[in-house]
Structure formats: C-alpha cells, structure tokens
Amino acid sequence: MDAYKAIVTKRDTRAYTNQPIPDEMLQRILQAGRMAGSSKNTQPVRLVVIRDREWLKEVAECGKFSQPLLGAQVGIAVCCAPDGSDFDAGRAAQNMMVAAWNEGIATCPTSVHDQPCIIEKLGLPRGGEDPVTGRKGWRVVVIIALGYPEPSVPMSMGRERMRIDDYVHWERWVGR
Amino acid sequence: MDAYKAIVTKRDTRAYTNQPIPDEMLQRILQAGRMAGSSKNTQPVRLVVIRDREWLKEVAECGKFSQPLLGAQVGIAVCCAPDGSDFDAGRAAQNMMVAAWNEGIATCPTSVHDQPCIIEKLGLPRGGEDPVTGRKGWRVVVIIALGYPEPSVPMSMGRERMRIDDYVHWERWVGR
Numbered sequence: 362m363d364a365y366k367a368i369v370t371k372r373d374t375r376a377y378t379n380q381p382i383p384d385e386m387l388q389r390i391l392q393a394g395r396m397a398g399s400s401k402n403t404q405p406v407r408l409v410v411i412r413d414r415e416w417l418k419e420v421a422e423c424g425k426f427s428q429p430l431l432g433a434q435v436g437i438a439v440c441c442a443p444d445g446s447d448f449d450a451g452r453a454a455q456n457m458m459v460a461a462w463n464e465g466i467a468t469c470p471t472s473v474h475d476q477p478c479i480i481e482k483l484g485l486p487r488g489g490e491d492p493v494t495g496r497k498g499w500r501v502v503v504i505i506a507l508g509y510p511e512p513s514v515p516m517s518m519g520r521e522r523m524r525i526d527d528y529v530h531w532e533r534w535v536g537r
Numbered sequence: 538m539d540a541y542k543a544i545v546t547k548r549d550t551r552a553y554t555n556q557p558i559p560d561e562m563l564q565r566i567l568q569a570g571r572m573a574g575s576s577k578n579t580q581p582v583r584l585v586v587i588r589d590r591e592w593l594k595e596v597a598e599c600g601k602f603s604q605p606l607l608g609a610q611v612g613i614a615v616c617c618a619p620d621g622s623d624f625d626a627g628r629a630a631q632n633m634m635v636a637a638w639n640e641g642i643a644t645c646p647t648s649v650h651d652q653p654c655i656i657e658k659l660g661l662p663r664g665g666e667d668p669v670t671g672r673k674g675w676r677v678v679v680i681i682a683l684g685y686p687e688p689s690v691p692m693s694m695g696r697e698r699m700r701i702d703d704y705v706h707w708e709r710w711v712g713r
Contacts, residue, residue, distance in 0.1 A: 364543035364639035365565055368632050373574040389541055395704045397631065398549040400648065404699055409706045416708060440710075448646075448678055451627020455573065456544050459635065463540035470624075472576065484711030499710075502624055520578055528571045530585045532592060534616070534675075535660030 367463045372520050374467035375429040377508025382434045386464045390507070393460035394437075397453040405445020406453045407499070409438040409483050420504065421471075423478035429469040433506035438473075438483055443498040450502040457505065467510035470503040479504075543639045548696050550643035551605040553684025558610045562640045566683070569636035570613075573629040581621020582629045583675070585614040585659050596680065597647075599654035605645040609682035614659055615646075619674040626678040633681065643686035646679035655680075 391408060399405060411417045412435050420438070421430035430436050437457065441450045458468040473479045480487060485499040522528075567584060575581060587593045588611055596614070597606035606612050613633065617626045634644040649655045656663060661675040698704075 362540050364538050364540040365569065365636055367540035368569045368636050369572045371572070371574070391701065391705050393541065393544045395698050395701055396545045396547070398547070398634075398646075398696075400646075402696055404704075407704060407706065407710075409708070409710055411708055413708055446627075447623040448627040448630070451622075451624040452631040454624070455628040455631040456635070458574075459632070460541055460544050470574075470576075482709075484709045486710065520574075522571050523580055525567065525571055528580075528583060529567050530583065532585070532587055532589055533658075533660045534583075534585055534662065 362463045364459075367459050371459055371462040372467075373469045374510050375469050375506070376511035376514035377432050377434060377467065377506070378511050380434070380509045382466060382507060382509075386461075386466065387435060389464070390457050390461050390466070391437075393456040394439075394453040397449070397456045399449040399452065400446060403445065405442040406450055407440045409440060411436040411438065420479065420482055423475045423482065424471050424473045424504070427471045427473075427504065429471055429506035430504060432508065434508040437505040437507065438479070439502045439505065440483075440485060440499050441502050443500070447502055454503060454505060461507055465509065466507055469506045471506055472503060473501045476500055538639050540635075543635050547635055547638040548643075549645045550686050551645050551682070552687035552690035553608050553610060553643065553682070554687050556610070556685045558642060558683060558685075562637075562642065563611060565640070566633050566637050566642070567613075569632040570615075570629040573625070573632045575625040575628065576622060579621065579625075581618040582626055583616045585616060587612040587614065596655065596658055599651045599658060600647050600649045600680070603647045603649075603680065605647055605682035606680060608684065610684040613681040613683065614655070615678045615681065616659075616661060616675050617678050619676070623678055630679060630681060637683055641685065642683055645682045647682055648679060649677045652676055
C-alpha cells in the first residue's frame with residue numbers, strides 16, 4: 362500500500378478476529394520499529410513481544426483500559442529507557458502500527474497504569490543494566506494490541522479528527 | 538512508495554537543498570500528522586508551520602542543536618497540550634516524517650531547549666485557552682526540519698541500528 366494511504370487510513374482499532382498473524386509479517390512490523398529514528402540515535406526503545414495469549418491476558422491486568430489486549434493475537438510492549446523520551450517511543454510505535462496496517466493488521470496502543478506491575482511481570486531491568494546501553498530502570502510506555510480487524514465492529518467509531526484549520530497554524534499561533 | 542519501504546528507508550537527515558517544497562506535498566504531510574491516533578482521541582497535538590525562512594532562523598535560536606532548521610525549507614513546530622503526552626506527539630511527528638519521505642522530502646526533528654523562548658516567539662497559549670479543547674499552557678516538543686536531501690551529504694552517517702535480537706525480547710525480558 363502507498364505510504365500516504367497507509368498513514369491516513371490507519372485507525373486505532375480495538376476488536377480483532379482469531380486469525381493468527383504470520384511470522385514474516387510480525388518480523389516486518391518489528392523491523393519498522395527498529396528503524397525509527399531517535400534523539401541523537403540513542404535508541405532508547407526496546408520491545409517485548411507477547412504471542413502467548415494466556416500470558417498476554419495476565420499482562421493486560423496491569424492496565425485499566427487494556428480490553429483490546431484480551432482479544433489481540435499479539436501484544437508488543439514498547440519499553441523506554443529512563444533517559445529516553447516518550448516522543449521516541451511514539452515514533453517507533455507509529456512506525457510499527459503503520460507497517461502493520463500496510464499488511465491489513467489493525468492495532469491499538471493501550472496504556473499501562475500500574476508500572477510496578479508490568480515491570481515485575483515482564484522482567485524489565487530495574488537495578489540491573491541493559492547489556493547494550495548500560496541504562497537502568499526501564500518503563501513500559503504502551504502495549505500495542507495487534508490483530509486482523511473484526512469486520513462487525515466499525516473501525517472508526519468516534520474517531521473523528523478536528524478540522525485541518527484548527528490543527529495547523531501558519532508562522533505563529535497568535536492572532537487566531 | 539510502499540509504506541514498509543518508506544518506513545524502513547527513512548533516515549533523519551540534517552542537510553537540504555534550496556529546492557522549495559510544493560504546497561500540495563506540504564498539505565499531505567500536515568494531513569498525515571492530523572490523522573495520527575491519540576490517547577482516547579484527545580488530539581493533544583497542534584502544528585505551527587513556518588515557511589518564512591528568516592523567521593525560521595529566529596525561531597531556531599530557541600534550541601541548542603537546531604542547525605538543521607537553518608537550511609530547511611520549512612519547519613513544523615509540534616505543539617502539545619499540557620495534559621497531552623509526548624508519545625502522541627511522536628506518533629503525529631512520525632506520520633509526517635514518513636509521509637514526507639514518501640514524497641522524497643527529508644526531515645529531522647530538532648529539540649527545543651528553551652521553552653519560554655519558543656512559547657513567546659510562536660505565541661503559544663499560556664494563560665489563555667485553546668479554542669477547541671479549552672486546554673492551557675502548551676509546549677513545543679520538537680521542530681521538524683524539512684527539505685529535499687542534499688546529495689553531497691551522506692544520509693545515514695552514524696545512523697546504525699542495534700541488532701534486532703537486542704531490540705526485541707520474546708514474552709519476557711528476564712533471562713537475557
């Protein structure tokens with residue numbers, strides 16, 4: 362699919378079918394995250410990919426609004442280093458979600474409200490060091506739910522966007 | 538360009554030619570930002586698009602490492618509401634940067650270190666309210682520099698990525 366079409370037609374989608382995600386598609390999605398740029402190329406993001414659906418349901422208990430994970434085929438926990446920014450996590454996540462949609466796979470990021478819960482369950486480095494960067498104390502920014510979209514559930518319900526003239530200012534914000 | 542190809546070949550690029558960016562391309566880039574999803578569809582992001590290159594140089598003074606803006610054709614300040622997350626700002630920014638690359642336009646996000654400086658220059662709402670959401674006190678997360686890539690400067694210098702096996706964990710982080 363053309364990149365522009367994939368970007369503007371992607372909607373965060375919460376209901377999925379039971380069709381599994383092929384491994385080669387999942388690999389492309391992960392590669393899309395890996396290739397996202399980051400501040401000074403510090404690469405503060407890591408992924409924990411959860412394919413065991415019973416385990417994914419247990420992990421979902423760390424979030425208040427993680428229903429999308431209960432029906433997802435795969436969950437991808439987007440982890441960020443303590444000195445990394447959520448902005449860079451968002452870049453990697455969006456790359457993965459657009460790459461998924463390019464394969465016909467729907468996604469939804471779900472927040473993780475209980476960080477001690479998720480850090481414990483996923484075994485994120487706390488006192489220990491990441492072997493690549495030596496950073497300590499990681500967090501989970503979101504868990505992305507992935508699956509083929511359930512056709513009986515409208516994808517875009519309530520997902521309207523503001524007018525482009527409200528979204529964009531030219532040269533300066535003042536004077537609106 | 539295929540979405541996957543656009544995503545994995547995009548590199549943050551700091552040097553640009555003097556070729557202007559056509560209006561219709563810029564409009565598609567802005568639309569890509571607008572269509573990015575956000576937490577509960579709260580849409581916490583707004584853009585200030587700077588096409589006046591002298592004005593862009595003045596604006597660049599609010600950042601320590603904003604050299605890319607000095608040679609850019611356009612700057613897009615990605616603004617975020619006080620209760621919005623940098624994660625959602627990253628989603629919108631990545632959408633725009635991939636959509637730009639799909640048109641052959643290179644980009645680089647630049648940090649804005651002096652927030653009072655940029656808030657003053659761009660006239661972001663402080664005490665006042667945003668007319669759409671009623672939120673107060675906006676910030677600039679990054680300014681994206683845009684331009685056609687300068688061919689004499691290698692795009693990917695120093696932009697290596699870690700190995701996929703270091704980037705991805707399966708089921709749990711523990712045990713590595």
